[in-house]
Amino acid sequence: LNGGAVPSAPPTYT
């Protein structure tokens, strides 16, 4: 019962 997308986030601004 897993699946689900891998969480991701935008890269930090530099």
Add this chain to the structure above:
Amino acid sequence: MAINENALRKMLSKGYKYRDLTVREITNVTTQYKDLRPVMDNYVFNDGSTKELLSLTGTVPVTYRGNIYNIPICLWLLDSYPYNPPICFVKPTSTMMIKTGKHIDANGKIYLPYLHEWKHPQSDLFGLIQVMIVVFGEEPPVFSRPTTQTQYPAFQT
């Protein structure tokens, strides 16, 4: 992933006053947003008390500057749902940090006019998630930590 409606009814048998409405909404929203799933867990209130509540946990796809990110969120449904809004959080993984702002506090709690002005039946989970996707596409609630190490985040199942 299709949600088993009977399992959901059983999950909501503990105290949820408007179970049929809630089952219908969750079934609907998890059909549209397949990376969200219902989970029973203890919610800790501000006064320290806990209650076993249903949360919708997982990710929603957010487009930011042309890229799609799977933003991790958790929406807690009170036993009075849908007559009260869900309590919503962004759930950063170990490789992310919260970006506080107008809509996000340091605990990751999400504040939106849609939640503030929540009124059943005009407001629902589907509408809420659509609003979140738009708002987060303008101001992401989380960013990746500046590190070169790549590690897969521990994602609670």
